[in-house]
Amino acid sequence: MKRKTLLCLSLVAMMMTGCADQMYIEDVTLSLILGLDLDEDGNLLVFMSSPVFNKEAKVKEEKVEVKAVSIRDSRELFDTTVMALTSGSKTQLLLVGKKLLKQKNWIDYIDPFYRDPKNTVTTRVVAVDGPVSDVIFFRPKDKPRLPLYLANLVDTAYRRNVTIKTTLQEFHEQTTEKGITASITELKKDHKIMLTGTALLDEQSKYKLSITPNENKLLRILQHKTKGDFPFTISVPLDSNGHDHWISFSTPRIKVKTRVRYDNHFIFDTDVKMRVAITERLFPFNVRSDAAKLQKSMEKKMQTDFERLIKKTQTKGIDPYGFGIYARAYKYPEWIKVQNQWGKAFAKADVNVKVHVTISGMGTIK
DSSP: OHHHHHHHHHHHHHHHHHHHHOOOGGGEEEOOEEEEEEOTTSOEEEEEEEEOOOTTOSSOEEEEEEEESSHHHHHHHHHTTSSSEEEOTTOOEEEEEHHHHTSTTGGGGGHHHHHOTTSOSOOEEEEESSOHHHHHTOOOTTSOOHHHHHHHHHHHHHHTTSSOOOBHHHHHHHHHOTTOOOEEEEEEESSSEEEEEEEEEOTTSOEEEEEOHHHHHHHHHHTTOOOSOOOEEEEOOOSTTOOOOEEEEEEEEEEEEEEEEESSSEEEEEEEEEEEEEEEEOSOOOTTTSHHHHHHHHHHHHHHHHHHHHHHHHHTTOOTTOHHHHHHHHOHHHHHHHGGGHHHHHHTOEEEEEEEEEEEEOOSOO
């Protein structure tokens, strides 16, 4: 009898607590998109996009811009404009303008996301090539609400490996890990919003370089991230005439293995094994009888693309692949000496990529 009484009292207490803490959705302004940028005078601009749940409102999305000294300061300014109390617990995207990304210590502005437990760390971090205001105040008639549209756009492109997807939690890990530099999604607004690839940051989290969607696929492979789709369209060198021989293929299976050596500098050997299925061929070729020649040409082209991307990042002194993690794991005594300047050490490293292609599918037409 006593146990039943205690159970009833506990249930009543829980119900009373829930009632006391409840808040109607009409009384909350959910910040689904938060944008950060700089104006012409270098002042911080903070943007917010939130849904409107009021039945009488004709426009179901509220967008606000304020000039503030920090994100926390902007919340108070938002509360003087919006109809309800601002909440960052459901933020889907954090848009950061390139102008701000090029500034030293810009990362300090996102401190509230990690410090306040009411905020979420699953927010997608996205670089904007151009003014953030162009994206925030964009109202496409043939698309759903901007937060839903952008979140789905990033997620779909990530599954296709067109760009990377970095949450605030992952961004924090990348910026505190000495063996890798951060990379985030990049987009721009022209006559429509489009993903342009991936923005690569340096050891101080400043913007250094942008890579295309095709280069992002190579980045993901070198990161040993081989899930999702990896469709390629390349021009293979089949003869000495310099003619373009275009071929498209999917890669249902990719295996990557990296080894590290040290001889006055770091040497990385990465083997990439790709099992491919041809999806398009724009030149006459008997794949069944001469597959080895085609495979060798594809390997040569892919290897050149890998080398070009690696050289591009080494020139900027960044390591978005995480080769530094391998250096620390297998050559720790040498890593210790350069851990605080890994970008410079990686720029002097030799990175050898060997590609092995096996054609496993030719389509119904041989």
